[in-house]
Amino acid sequence: xxxxxxxxxxxxxxxxxxxxxHVWCPGCGIGITLNAFLRAFIxxxxxxxxxxxxxxxxxxxxAAGYVNVDSFHTTHGRxxxxxxxxxxxxxxxxVVVFSGDGDLFAIGGNHFVNAARRNxxxxxxxxxxxxxxxxxxxxxxxxxxxxxxxxxxxGNPDRPFNIPHLxxxxxxxxxxxxxxxxVNQLQNSIYHALHKKGFRVIEVISQCPTVYGRRNxxxxxxxxxHYFQKNSxxxxxxxxxxxxxxxxxxxxxxxxxxxxxxxxxxxxxxDIIRRARK
Amino acid sequence: xxxxxxxxxxxIAAAEGAIAAGCRxxxxxxxxxxxxxxxxxxxxxxxxxxxxxxxxxxxxxIAAIIxxxxxxxxxxxxxxxxxxxxxxxxxxxxxxxxxxxxxxxAMRGAPSTGLPTLIGQxxxxxxxxxxxxxxxxxxLYPDSVQETFDLMIDAFNYAEKYRVPxxxxxxxxxxxxxxxxxxxxxxxxxxxxxKRPTTPPEETLIYKADDDLIPPMPRIGxxxxxxxxxxxxNEKGYPELTPQAQEKLVRRLNDKIRKHAEEIWKVEEYKTExxxxxxxxxxxxxxxxxxxxxxxxxxxxxxxxxxxxxxxPFPYKFIEKYNxxxxxAEINYGQIYHKVRxxxxxxxxxxxxxxxxxxxxxxxxAIRRMVQ
Numbered sequence: 001x002x003x004x005x006x007x008x009x010x011x012x013x014x015x016x017x018x019x020x021x022h023v024w025c026p027g028c029g030i031g032i033t034l035n036a037f038l039r040a041f042i043x044x045x046x047x048x049x050x051x052x053x054x055x056x057x058x059x060x061x062x063a064a065g066y067v068n069v070d071s072f073h074t075t076h077g078r079x080x081x082x083x084x085x086x087x088x089x090x091x092x093x094x095v096v097v098f099s100g101d102g103d104l105f106a107i108g109g110n111h112f113v114n115a116a117r118r119n120x121x122x123x124x125x126x127x128x129x130x131x132x133x134x135x136x137x138x139x140x141x142x143x144x145x146x147x148x149x150x151x152x153x154x155g156n157p158d159r160p161f162n163i164p165h166l167x168x169x170x171x172x173x174x175x176x177x178x179x180x181x182x183v184n185q186l187q188n189s190i191y192h193a194l195h196k197k198g199f200r201v202i203e204v205i206s207q208c209p210t211v212y213g214r215r216n217x218x219x220x221x222x223x224x225x226h227y228f229q230k231n232s233x234x235x236x237x238x239x240x241x242x243x244x245x246x247x248x249x250x251x252x253x254x255x256x257x258x259x260x261x262x263x264x265x266x267x268x269x270x271d272i273i274r275r276a277r278k
Numbered sequence: 279x280x281x282x283x284x285x286x287x288x289x290i291a292a293a294e295g296a297i298a299a300g301c302r303x304x305x306x307x308x309x310x311x312x313x314x315x316x317x318x319x320x321x322x323x324x325x326x327x328x329x330x331x332x333x334x335x336x337x338x339x340i341a342a343i344i345x346x347x348x349x350x351x352x353x354x355x356x357x358x359x360x361x362x363x364x365x366x367x368x369x370x371x372x373x374x375x376x377x378x379x380x381x382x383x384a385m386r387g388a389p390s391t392g393l394p395t396l397i398g399q400x401x402x403x404x405x406x407x408x409x410x411x412x413x414x415x416x417x418l419y420p421d422s423v424q425e426t427f428d429l430m431i432d433a434f435n436y437a438e439k440y441r442v443p444x445x446x447x448x449x450x451x452x453x454x455x456x457x458x459x460x461x462x463x464x465x466x467x468x469x470x471x472x473k474r475p476t477t478p479p480e481e482t483l484i485y486k487a488d489d490d491l492i493p494p495m496p497r498i499g500x501x502x503x504x505x506x507x508x509x510x511x512n513e514k515g516y517p518e519l520t521p522q523a524q525e526k527l528v529r530r531l532n533d534k535i536r537k538h539a540e541e542i543w544k545v546e547e548y549k550t551e552x553x554x555x556x557x558x559x560x561x562x563x564x565x566x567x568x569x570x571x572x573x574x575x576x577x578x579x580x581x582x583x584x585x586x587x588x589x590x591p592f593p594y595k596f597i598e599k600y601n602x603x604x605x606x607a608e609i610n611y612g613q614i615y616h617k618v619r620x621x622x623x624x625x626x627x628x629x630x631x632x633x634x635x636x637x638x639x640x641x642x643x644a645i646r647r648m649v650q
Contacts, residue, residue, distance in 0.1 A: 016505070019516060049501045054345070065507060065517060070498045072348070073507035073517075074341065075371050081305075081338035085345030085353075086498060088329055089303050093349075093499055111341075114334035269329065276324035 010042045011035070016068045023062050027221025029180035029206030030060050033127050036183055037098065038067075040190035052095045054083040056108060059133040059208075060100030077108030080115045083122050091121065091266040094194070101128040102140040105161050109141070116170035116199045121264040123193050123200045126163060129208035137211025144247035148215040156247075164256045165243050167201040174200035175257040177243075180207060181228035182253060189255060198264050205251055216248075281463040288452035289356075291423045291459055292382050293318035295430025296354045298461070300469050301380070302328035303351040305342035307335050307361060310394040311453040312384040315356040336364040340381065344368060347377045348504065350497040352434055356382035358450075359392060362401060362408070369443050370409030373531060375506040376485075376493065378437035378472055380430075382446045384453040385561075385609075387632035397451040397562060398632040399609035405445040406590045412528060414535035416440065416542055417590040419447040421564045423457035429544075429587065435470035436542060440534060441492055447589065449609070451562040451635065479503060483513040491534035535591055544587035545596045549575065553582030555648045557628075558597075558606045558618055560586050563635045567607055570641030581645045586614070597621040603648050607636055 001009075015038070024030050041051065048069050055064035057076035064071040074082045079099045087095040097104075104112050104126050115122065131149055132138045139149040142160045149156065167175045174196050178186040186204060193200040207213060207224035218224045228251065235242060236254040243252055279294055286294065293315045296304075304319040306312075316332065323330040329346075333339040336357050343353035357365060362383045372379050387393025388400040401408075405417040416436050420426045426448060437444040473494040475482045479501045487493045493513075496502035509517040510524045535542070546564075549571055550556055559567040564585045574581035584596055597604070597618055604625040606615040615627040628644045630636055 016516070050499055052498055065505060068503055070348075070502070070504045071506075072345070073505070073509065074344075075367055075508055078337060078341040078368065078371075081333060081341035082345040084331070084333075084338070085303070085305060085342030085347075086349055088331055088342070089346035089349040089351050090499060110334050111338050114338070265331075269324075269331075273324045273327060276321075277327075 007039065007042065011038050014038050014041065014048060014068050016066055019066055022066055024059060025210040027207065027209050028059070029129065029204070029208070030063065030127055032180040032183060033125065033186070033204045033206060034063050034066065036187040037125060037190050040187045040194060043191055044194045046094060046194065050092065050094050052083070052086055052093050054079045054086070054095065054097050056099040056103035057134070058100040058103045059129070060098065060127040061103055063098045077103055077106070077111065079103065080108055080111040080122070080124070084115055084120050087121055088266060088269070096123045096125065098125045099127070101126060101130070101142040102132045105163065106141040113170060116167060116172050116201070118265040119171060119173070119198050119262055121197050121199070121266050124202070125190070126201060126203045127206045128163065128203055129206045129212060131208055131212040133208050133211055137215065142245070144245055146247040149212065160245055162240065162244050163201070163203045165240050168257050171262065172201050172257065173198040173259050173262050176201070176255040177203040177205065177253050179205040179228040179232055179251060179253060181225055181232065185253070196260065198262055279461050281461050284459050284461060285456055286423055286459050287314060287454055287456050288423050288426045288448050289314035289384070289454070290318050291426040292356065292430055292446070292448060293322065294461070295427040296380065296434065297322055297326060298427070298467055299352065299431040299434035301352045301354045301434060302326060303343065303346040303353040304329070304355065305331045305333050305339040305346070306355045307333055307339050307357065309358050309361040311386055311450040312356040312358045312382060314453070315382060336361040337368065340365045340368040340379070343379050344372050344377050347379055348498050348506070352378070352438065354380040354382065356384065358384040359386045359388055359394065360390070362404065366404070366408035369415070370411060370413065371508045372443040373409065373413040373415055374508050376441040376495070376531070378441055380433050380437050380444045380446055382448065385447060385449040393633050395450060396633040397449045397609055397635060399449060399561065399563065400613070400632065401447070402560070402589060402608070402610065402613045405447060412532065414532045415443045415445055415590060416535065416588070417445040417447055418544070418587060419561050419589050420452070420587065421561050421585060423452070423455065424459045426452065427459055427461070431467060431469070435468070438472040439470050440538065441472060441495055442535060445590070447561065449561045475502065485511060485515050486513040487530060487534070491530050491537065539591040542588055542591060543593040543596070545593050546585035546587060547596070548583040548585060550582035550584060550600060552580050553600065553602055554580040555603050555605065555645055556582045556584050556600055557641060557645065558584045558586065558604055558614065560589065560608065560614070563607055563609055566635045566638050567641050569638040570645060573638060573642050574645045579645060579649050589614070592617050594621050605644050605648055607641055607644070609635065
């Protein structure tokens with residue numbers, strides 16, 4: 001069997017193929033991200049029975065519904081605290097939160113901030129498509145200033161989150177950003193992050209041609225991919241300003257933080273149990 | 279805890295009752311008058327090898343216990359006032375995905391920030407109707423520190439048995455009141471564990487209910503490839519957004535409680551056998567009502583009290599059982615009164631807006647009015 005065919009078969013084992021076709025639009029970037037995640041996981045040879053995928057609500061929130069492992073589609077914004085409960089109760093499990101920008105950073109922002117601060121041992125895959133896709137393309141916490149959406153018909157007056165900078169400021173030990181154009185880098189990054197501990201954040205800039213691109217001069221998936229291709233620059237030591245995402249501006253990608261040795265909340269609590277039982 | 283006598287508040291008894299019931303996971307956010315439950319759990323759970331975490335808010339707290347419950351742990355959170363309002367969204371998630379959780383709500387004066395340190399009973403309807411949609415939960419409400427401990431064990435047993443959120447109501451008075459309490463020996467505590475699938479993963483539909491309408495619950499990490507979603511789902515747990523799937527699922531979620539209601543009902547019938555008038559009361563309020571009933575009896579009025587311990591599912595057969603005038607004494611402007619009125623025409627409300635319970639004299643005057 002050729003390697004591609006073998007990978008496809010391995011991936012199918014990790015997908016609930018009886019749920020296909022999925023809800024995502026043709027040309028959506030979430031499938032690319034999910035694919036990168038599954039391939040990275042297969043390469044890691046980790047036990048799928050110990051993998052848990054948790055999502056919130058939204059287009060990306062549907063990811064949990066397609067992975068053939070213990071998987072939870074929770075309430076809007078609450079994927080992280082739900083995952084915190086699982087991981088804290090059973091630290092031997094490999095818990096991944098796979099969700100979108102609005103879910104993780106607007107309604108779920110408080111949970112992101114505090115879970116990062118406590119350094120829970122979770123891998124966060126944050127798909128950033130600049131918009132609320134499921135509800136029809138309203139502006140969200142990552143929509144670039146000036147962008148057109150259904151709730152910013154005259155351009156977005158709001159300022160977006162600088163997600164890598166936010167995560168770094170909270171002490172997250174692994175912080176990376178890629179786009180869906182960077183399929184190999186993204187896959188490698190997820191592979192490496194799977195082998196690390198602590199609150200790991202990978203932001204994936206993803207195309208939503210259906211409700212975002214078409215209002216911002218990128219009607220087709222290809223136009224959005226061209227934008228990612230032409231405007232992405234790798235710079236691992238990027239400054240705050242460089243990491244900011246400007247409307248139709250440069251996208252700085254890379255691994256901005258990758259350190260080891262910060263105890264996780266789960267590890268610190270083991271010590272608490274020891275002290276309490278003395 | 280070692281068996282024996284202790285001097286505890288309602289909050290401490292709630293925490294210790296939970297530990298005795300097998301609870302080993304607590305996530306919470308401090309709020310008056312429930313904070314001492316969190317403090318007790320922070321102290322005691324790690325001694326038992328359990329886990330305590332103080333979350334960033336009430337929403338995160340209840341989300342964390344739902345996640346933890348899927349690992350097989352018995353879980354609890356506690357809150358009050360504004361905190362319970364924040365938790366309601368995920369109470370709906372736990373009801374929809376059938377996750378055993380126990381939520382303590384120490385009722386205080388409300389609405390809004392209200393009277394944080396003083397009693398209220400304004401959340402009796404919210405306990406049942408707090409989240410959006412039509413669903414059933416179980417709600418229990420003790421009236422003493424001892425009963426808080428004892429009933430907490432039932433609360434966990436119900437949550438596990440019926441795979442349902444249990445809203446454990448106490449009130450600000452009970453939460454902070456200290457009384458003597460007896461902790462029974464380990465072998466006298468009856469614990470019920472949730473049903474687990476008996477079939478291997480490949481032959482198991484994780485939301486296929488047994489004849490009792492309750493599906494066995496797998497644990498994360500055992501290969502069952504659980505999928506749980508707050509969306510309307512089929513027996514596989516997969517979203518199925520049709521009226522037919524909705525009809526089947528939501529009807530079962532309600533019926534699994536309604537059909538077992540009589541097993542869940544707990545009511546204290548105090549001097550009701552020969553009563554000419556019955557006062558319905560709950561929680562700390564019933565302590566005043568009990569005295570008022572005794573005072574009325576001394577005057578020759580045959581008064582009695584129905585103390586609802588199970589609030590939801592509503593124990594309506596106990597209301598139907600007596601053909602006498604009723605008074606509903608509650609610390610709100612009429613909640614359980616409306617439930618009682620569903621089953622009898624002859625009922626009067628004795629309200630109190632909050633901050634204190636009725637004085638026995640106030641209840642006695644209402645009893646006298648009723649028999650005149």
